[in-house]
Structure formats: C-alpha cells, structure tokens
Amino acid sequence: MTVDLAALSTAVREAVAECRERVAALHAELPRNQLVVWTAGNVSERVPGADLFVIKPSGVSYDELDAATMVVCDLGGNKIEDGTAERLQPSSDTAAHAYVYRHMPEVGGVVHTHSTYATAWAARGEPVPCVLTMMADEFGGDIPVGPFALIGDDSIGRGIVETLRESRSPAVLMRNHGPFTVGRDARAAVKAAVMCEEVARTVHIARQLGEPTPIPAADVDALFARYQQVYGQRGER
Amino acid sequence: MTVDLAALSTAVREAVAECRERVAALHAELPRNQLVVWTAGNVSERVPGADLFVIKPSGVSYDELDAATMVVCDLGGNKIEDGTAERLQPSSDTAAHAYVYRHMPEVGGVVHTHSTYATAWAARGEPVPCVLTMMADEFGGDIPVGPFALIGDDSIGRGIVETLRESRSPAVLMRNHGPFTVGRDARAAVKAAVMCEEVARTVHIARQLGEPTPIPAADVDALFARYQQVYGQRGER
C-alpha cells in the first residue's frame, strides 16, 4: 500500500516541504567538500513528526537538484505519491537509509558517499585509528568497519546498524564500498561525512611515513565528552 | 576526397549542430572534474544518423571552446569542409577516435585524458583491480591496460579496440600514455572518464597502506548486472 501525501495533514505536508528544502541544499555540501564525483552520493532526512524521509533522486547530477526533485519515501523505503516529483526514482541506496531510520529512532539524517580516503580504508577493511584530537572530539574513538554486503535487500542497512551500535562513531566504513554517516538531522550527518573523510585522509597521510602516536583511551573519553557538551553556540554543533 | 557539409541533408546538418553543442559543453566537465591540465584531453561524439563525429580542435584551451570551434570529421578521421571552423585543426588524437568509431559501431562517444591516477597505473602497465563496489557497478571488473603505441597511424586506435573487446570495462589504460573511455554517447564516455580516475585514485590510495580485500567474481557479476539495468531514471545513466 503506497502512502499518498495529499491524504496527510497540513502540518506533515509543511514539514515535508521544509525537509525537501534542507536536503536539497545540503547536497551542495557533497561536491563542495569533495566527497563525491558525478552522482555518487546522497543525503536523506527524517521528516519531523512523520514516518517519512526525504532523499536524493537516483542518477541526477548535483547541479540539477532542488527541493522539487527530492523524493519522499516511507520507512519501508517506498516512494510515496506526492505529485511534485513523480517521474523521479529515489536513490538506489534508499533501502539502506530506510533500514537505519526504522532501527535507530535517534537518527534524523543519513549520508552516503564514496569519499576517497574513507573508501580506501574500507577497501582494506581497516578501521581508522583514533590518533587525532579532532577524531576523539567527533568520533569518540576509531571509525569502525562494517561487513561486505550486496545492494538489493536489507544487508547494507543491517550492517550499518549493527556496526554503529557497538561504537560511539557516527560513521561506519562499509567494506569495499564506502562510508555511511548518521546524525540527529541531515546537517549533522553531512558534518560527520565531511569530518570522516578529513580524518581518514589525515591519518592515511600520517601513516605513510611511520606510525602515529596513539592517544590514551582516557584522553579520548575526556575529549569526546567535552566536545559533545560544549562546542558551538547554545547546543548547536 | 573530402566531405562537404553543405552537400549533406538538412537533417544531418541539424544533427551536426546539436552534436557540436553537446560536445562543446561536455568539455567543461574535464577541467571541472580535474581530469586535464592546459589542453591535454578531448571528447568526441558520433553524429547520430551520419558517418561523422565531432571533436575538440587541437591545442585550444577549454575556456575558448564553444560549439563553433568544434571540428567535424568523417570516420576516416579527415576534417570535413563545414565553413564554421575552417581555420581549426582537429585534436591530434583524432585518428584514434576515428578508429574506435569505425570498429565499434555500438560506441557513440569517446574521451581521452591524461588524468593523473589512471595515467600512473598506465605508466606501470598495471590494471586497476576491482576492489570497490562502484568499480563492479561501472566497469564490471578490472580496468585493463592496452599496448604502448606511437601516435601517427592506427596503432593507438587498434590497441584501444582490441583491449576493450576482451573486457566489460568502458575504459582502457594505454601504456605510458593515459586512459581512453567509450560510451553509447559522449556524456556516457565522460562519466566513464570521471569514474575511471576516481577508482584509479581510490584503489591507489587503498594500496599505499596494504592490500585491498578482493570482491568475489560472482559478486562483481551481480553488481554489474544490477547497475546496468536499474540505476538512474528510466534507462538514463
């Protein structure tokens, strides 16, 4: 049974419209931060107050994206009828996003890229070790590796959720594939994607000429706790 | 005997004009995706319904290209008389493009660059191994290496065609030279050039700190089959 947006309340329809705007605008951060080439990355956000999320259409270039081209899906990953973008299919990664929203109620945004350095660690199946204070701040430890999983069923989503549950990191490197990141909203998930690539790159470069000095676990804990509480303006991050 | 555009049908002349527009616009993707420096890369497209193709003029910078500066050639690689751009010679790689169009009727677009990471693999004469899901999607396996060939006759074109015929990959790394990519049209060949550089770079970086995990051949096949069928909007890729 497909949901029809026209049958939903005005409040939900307004929330969908605002969510479309945010998600469309945040896609510009992917090429701007050099996380993607061509059409190979996507952002989604849970619609506040509804069992819906908004996601990138499949195979459309970042230049052509706007609020109207975003696709609305239910938590089963099915495109809902909304008139606005009926010709467009959602990202081929939609099932993975939907699985995360179903199983992690605290997550309000999901980002997937094949950003180069994070994907290189994923190709070796190796976690990024926590050897930078900014990594301790953002990720609270290593960035973990999730299983190899084929697209087409819940394997990718399940691999993401099971890996993230055993970690404080908002990022997981899916083996031979690339990073998925989560956040309380789409903006936080995009920030995690940007920081994931940055630390993957910096630690890679550090490792090329020797071994980075580890940070003691107690210091990682202290940095993570402080950053999650005090950074930014009045609770914003 | 040189073809004269004025002697061709109105339909062909219109097809040529549209093809000039597309090819000129697609050249902007080469510097934008950091595949080229100075004037060192070119795009061509077969004119639908005619034994002609449109290609970049030689030695002209990307800023100065527009539809009028594109050069029209027959499948022998000879510039045809068309009035519009008579002062400009076609790319010095024109013979290689022409050979591909003569021997691969399914190909509608060809791109040549010296993009850095792809060319680095070509300098070692080493194929890029298929260790990423996005590589399985796009290339269906390793990106193969073609022979060393001097410019000036059909050696480069023959090397491209013979190598591509033994592979599912739309990209070939010509030894000590650089990548050539093909597609059903110029846009698809440009996408293949962008993805070729991206996976060449990612696998290079993965290999710098160890060995990437291989993807089983059956999984490569499954990913390739799925991607070729379902990605994008209504058959677009």
Added chain:
Amino acid sequence: MTVDLAALSTAVREAVAECRERVAALHAELPRNQLVVWTAGNVSERVPGADLFVIKPSGVSYDELDAATMVVCDLGGNKIEDGTAERLQPSSDTAAHAYVYRHMPEVGGVVHTHSTYATAWAARGEPVPCVLTMMADEFGGDIPVGPFALIGDDSIGRGIVETLRESRSPAVLMRNHGPFTVGRDARAAVKAAVMCEEVARTVHIARQLGEPTPIPAADVDALFARYQQVYGQRGER
C-alpha cells in the same frame, strides 16, 4: 570582572572595529588555501593599543562570518561585553590564543588549523625538516613539535609558547592535534599557516620516495637572515 567595551575610549573602540574587519576577512583565507574543513580553524588578532584580542566565534561556518560576528576577549580569554555579538561564544581554542598573547608580547596574531599535512606530522610527533629554501626563508629551520595537551586549561597555550621560544619558527605542530602559528599581526600568522601546510606537504611528498638532501645550517641562516630583511615591499612581508 568582565570588561565592558562601552566603558573604553573612542580610540580603543575604533581599533576594535578595525580589528574585527581584518580578522573576519582573513578567515576567508583558511578555506581558500584549503587549511580547514567545516568550522575547524580560527584566526585572532591583538587589538593595537589595548589588552584585548578579536577571535572567531565557536562552531560558525566560514560563509557566515563577518565583522559583527567576531568576538572580543580580554587577555584572560574572557569575552567582553560589547553589544554587537552578545549571543556568540568565542572559539573553543580561545584560552590557547589568550595564553600566547599574555606571554609573547611581540605576537600580534595567532592562527590555529588542522591543516592535513601539518597535522599528519603532528600525529607522528615528528618535526618537519628544513630541506627547502622557502622553509629556510620563512621558518629559519625545522618546524618543531609541541607536547600533547588536553583542551580546558593553559596546557595548550603553555606548550605553544615553550616550543616557539626555542625556535625561529613562527609555527608549532601540537602533538596529535595540529599547527598553531604566530605573527606580528593576524595577516602574518595566516601567511605562516599557509606556508606551514605547504612545506609540510612538499617535504612529505619528497620523503615518500627517498631522503631529501639536507641544507647546510649556515645556508639556512643566510637564507633566513636575507628573507627577513629584504623580501617584499618596504618592510611589508
């Protein structure tokens, strides 16, 4: 006791206003020179003729910065009351900047980034060796490494000052953290941050394929002395 800007002289208030303009404008150099991602770097400048400095607000993106959003602090690192930006908290690195201004009266500007290559050397706790003439010019020798220090008290500031006092370098790589640079004003500190990343990157790349040739100490001294005296226009650098 918090300082109130309104209680200060007109001359100081004008100096603060000009300083806000300079510091806001210089923040644009951080992303432009690829020294930062997201909000992870900051510039400050001592207000001429006052025991105050101007610094970036915490967690605000570079696009949103202007003179009005800059935060004014006393040399204890406390935000002063100035009406203009009362909702914004200063950078979480403010205590480190303040410590430098208190203990190095010759310093008029401080910059902190996590620029990739400099941070990679910091992660290994390894100084950048002086093997380039432009390094001799700007840094007068190796770029030194400072101690590992947690944020939250004077540890970072003290580590910066103690390390810089034993060196001619205007840059220090704080272990597992990133570079801090100083200058007679904010512009000079930004230049040092740009040059620090550039030489960290170039020497890294040189070292990847072998050992760079050292420059004899007497030549380093001669280059440094000459550059500090004669480069640029009439005493500007």
Added chain:
Amino acid sequence: MTVDLAALSTAVREAVAECRERVAALHAELPRNQLVVWTAGNVSERVPGADLFVIKPSGVSYDELDAATMVVCDLGGNKIEDGTAERLQPSSDTAAHAYVYRHMPEVGGVVHTHSTYATAWAARGEPVPCVLTMMADEFGGDIPVGPFALIGDDSIGRGIVETLRESRSPAVLMRNHGPFTVGRDARAAVKAAVMCEEVARTVHIARQLGEPTPIPAADVDALFARYQQVYGQRGER
C-alpha cells in the same frame, strides 16, 4: 646608470605596455593551476625589440596584480624608471630571470614556482624520468636537476642556464628550491610550468606503487620531434 622609460621610443613604450598586460594576465594561471601559494611564484617576459623584461613585483598577492603593478627591468636586472609603478620592487628572483635573458637569446619568457611535486623531486635532487608520452612530447626526455644555489648573486641564473643547455627540457628543478621554466614567450613558459608539475605529480604517483615502464629513447625522440612540429593550430602551441 638607470634606464628611463620616458627616454625610449614610442614603439618600445607600446611594447612595454602590451607586455605588462600579458604578464599580469598570465600570473592568474599560477594559482588557477595550483602552482603557487601566497606570493611564491613569478612570471616574466622579454619586451620584444628591447633589452628589457617585465616581471612581478615582490611580495604582492596574485589578486592585487594588474598591468600597472608589473615592474620593468633592464637585462642587468635593474628596475627602470617608468613612473607607473615606482613604489614597487621587482621579484626577489629578478636576478635569475635577468641572467637567463642575457645568456639565452632564444628565451622570451621565464617562470619560477615552488609547485609541490616538482619541488619534492628537487628536494631529493632527482630528475623526473621520462615515462609518459606527454613528457616525451613536451620535455623530450627527463626533467633535469640544477645545482643548489643561494639567492643574492648570479648562482641561480648560471645554474639554470648551464642545466638547460645540456637538455631539451624547458624546465629545470633547482635543488632544494623549485622549478624554473623557459619558453619563446611567457605563455609558453607558463605552459611548461603547468606541464612540469603535472608530469612530476603523475610520475611520483606511478612510482609510489612500483617502477614505471621506461619508454625507449628512439620513441622519446620520435614523440618529441612530432609534437614540436605538428601540435596545435598553425604553429601555435
């Protein structure tokens, strides 16, 4: 004895004015092609029909350069009196440029940068081996290394000239310093600087994972001869 521009013929003054325009515009290619940071690179061009050349002022950022800020020098490297830019001193590398113009009459343009990969080879004192067809085309062989030389007399200029005389390459890597390139005019020298960095980077990356395949000397000769004769439009390169 200082030359005074006002005492020269109208034809020379017009040639100077045109040369100022060209050299100012070409400086934009340095940051655009990522060959420089801050103010660390310079372009000069011999004034046709006069024993003069036009060069960048010292320590001025690329954004602030225009025809009026360019500095005119005689072949001794002395700034001439020309009214237009009397407050600005020429680049600190002016003596090296002047030496090249005095000793290589066929050279009409000189470029100096510290571009990253070329400088990395220079730091190890290692020539870039000719393992790419585009290197054979442009450089006709390896890019050679010149001696270590201090700034302040003719040492750098002499090192450039002596090294270039034994090579077909328009680029030389001055040890621990960086590349200098020459051309028949400033544009050709800028092209050589761009290509020098590109091949230095590509061969570096190729070497990171193994040994590139050499190109036989006879093939290098054939490629160089062909490219110097036929590339581009009507003798332009």
